[in-house]
Amino acid sequence: MDDLEAGNYHFAWKMMVLGDIGVGKTTLLRHHVQDDEAIDVSVEAERGYCADFVMKSYERDGRKHVIHWWDIPGSDRGDPGTVTRLCAGAAGGILVFDHDVPESFQQLGTWLKAARKGCIGGVHGHGTWALVGNSIGVEAAGEDVVSQADAQKFAEDNGMRYFEGTDSSLSFFHDAAFEVLSNIAELIPQPPEPSLLFRQGIAVGGLLASDVNVRQQLFGAPVGL
Numbered sequence: 104m105d106d107l108e109a110g111n112y113h114f115a116w117k118m119m120v121l122g123d124i125g126v127g128k129t130t131l132l133r134h135h136v137q138d139d140e141a142i143d144v145s146v147e148a149e150r151g152y153c154a155d156f157v158m159k160s161y162e163r164d165g166r167k168h169v170i171h172w173w174d175i176p177g178s179d180r181g182d183p184g185t186v187t188r189l190c191a192g193a194a195g196g197i198l199v200f201d202h203d204v205p206e207s208f209q210q211l212g213t214w215l216k217a218a219r220k221g222c223i224g225g226v227h228g229h230g231t232w233a234l235v236g237n238s239i240g241v242e243a244a245g246e247d248v249v250s251q252a253d254a255q256k257f258a259e260d261n262g263m264r265y266f267e268g269t270d271s272s273l274s275f276f277h278d279a280a281f282e283v284l285s286n287i288a289e290l291i292p293q294p295p296e297p298s299l300l301f302r303q304g305i306a307v308g309g310l311l312a313s314d315v316n317v318r319q320q321l322f323g324a325p326v327g328l
Contacts, residue, residue, distance in 0.1 A: 110309025119196030124177030
């Protein structure tokens with residue numbers, strides 16, 4: 104958390120990870136966050152009200168972004184109001200289902216509807232999202248698996264990309280995370296006017312605030328000051 108507390112970043116925002124119990128979202132997120140030596144996160148997630156929090160810093164186009172990842176328990180699906188409150192101010196996130204468990208796919212609409220009520224930013228003001236189909240290797244008894252075509256259709260209908268894989272190969276979750284990160288970063292206005300950033304759920308860090316070129320763009324201050 105040193106980067107966040109010291110303001111050692113250009114931008115920061117909140118992203119969610121949502122899905123039913125047992126789809127592997129916590130495992131995927133932990134591996135993603137701890138996979139890179141450049142991260143800024145304690146070994147254990149910080150436990151908050153109805154959610155786990157972890158942070159990771161990313162470099163993109165010469166700027167450092169600190170992402171607050173919120174891992175929402177699958178049990179909260181039954182309380183849409185809680186999901187909406189926990190997603191308040193988030194810039195987007197990742198929906199996770201297990202393609203061997205059709206019910207986890209069927210509930211994605213419930214998760215997304217509740218989350219979008221709390222999220223801000225994105226092209227339509229409801230956050231920027233990606234869909235992840237995981238497989239933890241336990242098929243639901245007597246049920247068919249979720250087809251790639253069905254998952255792809257859900258993603259397209261809801262304006263997001265679809266990624267799938269298994270817990271044994273985590274690159275697909277990395278790809279989904281970077282997809283959402285890049286899409287949000289592309290929405291950063293130039294110059295990065297604070298009120299416009301606020302509408303996207305993006306906070307300004309010390310590295311940006313101390314950039315004399317940015318100050319000149321925003322306020323017309325001479326570069327030498």
